[in-house]
Amino acid sequence: MVLQYLKKLYTLETLDTRFVVPATSPPKEALEQTRIDPANPLPANHGNITSNGAPASKSGPGPEPPKWKTTEFYVYFAVIFTSVVFMFKIAYGVSKESHPSYSKFGPLLSDGWIPGRKVDNSDAQYASFRNNIPYMAIVVILHPLLRKLYDSFWRSSTYTQVRSNSQLSHGLTANAAADARMEQRISFDLYFALAFLFVLHGVSAFKVLLIFRLNYLIATAIPKQYVPAATWTFNIATLFANELGRGYPLAGAVRFLIPSPAEGDATLVGWAKALDGYGGLIPRWEVLFNITVLRLISFNLDHYWSLSQRGGSPLEKKQLDPSNLSERDRVSISAKLSDYSFRNYIAYALYSPLYLAGPILTFNDYISQLRYRAPSITTQRTLMYGIRFLLTLLTMEVVLHFIYAVAISKAQPTWQVYSPAQLSMLGYWNLHIIWLKLLIPWRFFRLWALLDGIDPPENMVRCMSNNYSALAFWRGWHRSFNRWIVRYIYIPLGGSTSGPWGKVRSIANFLAVFTFVALWHDINLRLLMWGWLVTLFVLPEIIATMLFPKRKWEHRPNTYRWICGIGATGNILMMMAANLVGFAVGLDGLKGLVEGIVGSFGGLVFLVVACGALFTGAQVMFEIREDELRHGIRMKC
Incomplete structure (x- = not known):
């Protein structure tokens, strides 16, 4: 019974119904067909439709028979189980007090809640989230309660008037009710968001509103x-x-305007300093503003495209039910021109559950979900998503209490004291902690939105260790950002086309995209190098797919799978290198790690063994995706 519940908990449908409902299908009917069967945790095949809405190829070969119970995969399971045990043991070993480097990284550790263990809370980004979890949990509970209280005062009369007007046709009544629902929710979103903004940023809220x-x-x-x-x-x-400008402190602005202040002007500087002191809970508002920039661009471009629509509403042309729009229609079909008002714009840009970190919801989708509650939101699914979030949070706590990879890398260690295996595991666990520190806030804020009746996209599709393709990895990592990039940058640039020149153009578009992504994350050379490295590391995969097309290996599927496994192993190593440079140890740190691993015969032997383990992992990843295909799910990541 417990095993069945865990299978149900970790289905794609529990994570996000977008993974099992085609993007072009009306969600009510599609969700009815993909109800989770406890005995069959993946949804039933619904016509072999891909998860992005495109029909699966009928001419190509279908998914292969399952390989889970073959001798080959029993060997893979044994290798993976042994590898996981040693990976944890090695990283735990270098985190002990008895290790020679403990005196360097020990001061970076904090008191933990697991008996006998310190906690590695040295990552400032995650520490700010972790330390405020109790307070944010209170806000998450209060927010829906305040909405219910607000609705109890205002909603009943509004809806009664709409529904009781017998002179209106049924369709008009429904439309009027939807408009009333949107107005009701917008009003609360706006008032709560403005209060939330001033609590977070204090006087700097005026700077945000000016932008x-x-x-x-x-x-x-x-x-x-x-x-x-x-x-x-x-x-x-x-x-x-x-x-x-570092958030444009008022004292700095006064000094800039009055370079040589007189006695009276000095008082003005003092007043400016005093106002700067009212910075709210998060005085450095500019650090979190990058995610808001995406919403500002979304509103402007959605409004711009709405001006090009002629000849009536697309809903009327296509005879669509506005309460049962597919996800693609919610995003692509423009809202009414009257919806692009300053009031609605502020409510969207400051929508509290998604303001700090996302996930990113486009303006069109936000307005559509305000009018009609998404059919994907159910009490059971939200509850299971919440349980899954708590298990992820517990996993992070265990890792931070037993593996001090972040503190070790921050202490600028002497890499030579570590063996090749230890160096590899420090890099690997650093990446896993990066993945978890992003996953947890994103799921927390998405859970808040779900509790509030809004369904934004899930940001993390797969576990970090379940990726072998650089292209697919970036579709599934920060997925809502990826979808935003496709809609507002990649497609306007021309997207991808077939043929050699089309591939060249795609690479140029990738370079432009990842340059923006790097600058968006942070304006520094390290992240710019990361963006260019990602583009560079995509090249081998594109070239390999051109040299080894799958159609030419239809009669030798196992050989093709093993060739792909070799390529996947190289891809995984390159992706790890790029992300270590961008988000963990930087270029110098990566250089030290690589020299420590390949600088000796023992290190080279370890590298060969590690590549063998990665190869087995890639084969299991292939089979996971084949298993999804057997259930009619074709994901692009």
């Missing part, structure tokens, strides 16, 4: 043909200005 106003004027007050270029110029300039 919002300038961006809104770009969308509505300049000639239409200049809106896209002006939007991108303004928002990228804002990223740079926020970084260079």
